[in-house]
Amino acid sequence: MASARNGRPWIGITSYARTGRRDSLGLPGAYVDAVWEAGGLPVILPPVDAEPGDVLERIDGLVLPGGGDIAPQRYRGKPHDKIYGVSEERDHFEITLLRAALARRDKPLLCICRGLQVLNVVLGGTLHPHLPDLGEGIVSHRDSESAPTRHPVSVEPASRLAAILGTTEILVASFHHQAIDGLGEGLRAVAWARDGVIEAVEHESHPFCIGVQWHPELQRDEPAERRLLRAFVESCSDSREGVRREARSAAAAR
Numbered sequence: 322m323a324s325a326r327n328g329r330p331w332i333g334i335t336s337y338a339r340t341g342r343r344d345s346l347g348l349p350g351a352y353v354d355a356v357w358e359a360g361g362l363p364v365i366l367p368p369v370d371a372e373p374g375d376v377l378e379r380i381d382g383l384v385l386p387g388g389g390d391i392a393p394q395r396y397r398g399k400p401h402d403k404i405y406g407v408s409e410e411r412d413h414f415e416i417t418l419l420r421a422a423l424a425r426r427d428k429p430l431l432c433i434c435r436g437l438q439v440l441n442v443v444l445g446g447t448l449h450p451h452l453p454d455l456g457e458g459i460v461s462h463r464d465s466e467s468a469p470t471r472h473p474v475s476v477e478p479a480s481r482l483a484a485i486l487g488t489t490e491i492l493v494a495s496f497h498h499q500a501i502d503g504l505g506e507g508l509r510a511v512a513w514a515r516d517g518v519i520e521a522v523e524h525e526s527h528p529f530c531i532g533v534q535w536h537p538e539l540q541r542d543e544p545a546e547r548r549l550l551r552a553f554v555e556s557c558s559d560s561r562e563g564v565r566r567e568a569r570s571a572a573a574a575r
C-alpha cells in the first residue's frame with residue numbers, strides 16, 4: 322500500500338551514537354539543513370532494533386552521516402589507540418539498514434564521511450585505522466577536533482559524481498582520520514586526495530549510491546556541493562514517483 326502523501330521526499334538520516342548523561346541521540350543540524358534546502362523532508366532515524374524493511378518502506382532515501390569510528394572487528398581490523406567514539410548499537414543499526422537498502426536497490430543512498438566507511442565495510446572492504454600512521458606525504462584530513470580542514474580532491478572525469486558536481490577539481494571540507502583501505506565489492510573509487518586517499522565511491526550497479534569522504538552538508542554555499550545534494554534528493558523524489566505510479570496502475574487494474 323503506497324502512502325498518499327505528496328510533496329517532499331522523506332529522507333532518513335541515521336542519528337549519531339548516544340552521548341551525555343541522558344543518552345542523547347542527535348545529529349549535527351547541518352545534515353538536516355542540507356536535506357531541507359535540497360528539497361527533502363529530513364527524518365532522523367535513531368538506532369533501534371527495527372526490521373530494516375519496515376524503516377525503508379517509510380522513507381524515500383537514506384543518508385548515512387559522519388560520526389565516530391566503526392568497531393575494527395567489523396572489518397577484520399586491529400584495535401588502535403586513536404580509534405574513538407565506537408558505538409556497537411549504531412554500527413549494528415546502520416550496517417543492518419544499509420545492507421537491506423543495498424539488497425533492495427530502490428532507495429537512493431548518500432553516504433557521508435563515516436557513512437562512506439560504513440558502506441565500504443558492509444561490502445567487505447577494510448579501513449586505514451589512522452591516516453597519520455601512513456607517514457609523510459599524507460595530506461592533513463583532520464586538523465582540529467572542532468572544525469573541518471580543507472584539501473583538494475580530484476574526481477574521475479568519467480564518473481557520475483563528476484557529472485553531478487559539474488567539475489573534477491574541488492576543495493572539500495575534510496574531517497576524518499580513517500579512510501578506505503581495501504575497496505568493498507561492487508564499489509568503484511571515483512575521487513582521490515593528492516596523497517592517494519580515496520575520497521569518493523560509487524556503487525557499480527545500485528541506481529543511486531554515492532559515498533563521499535568529505536562534508537557536502539558543510540559546503541552548502543558551494544554550487545558543486547549543492548548540486549550533489551540536489552541530485553540525491555531529486556533521485557529520491559523520482560523513486561517515490563515510481564512507487565506511486567505503480568500503486569496507481571495496481572489500483573486501476575483492480
Ligand code: MN
Pocket residue numbers: 462472495496497514520534535
Ligand atoms: Mn579527506
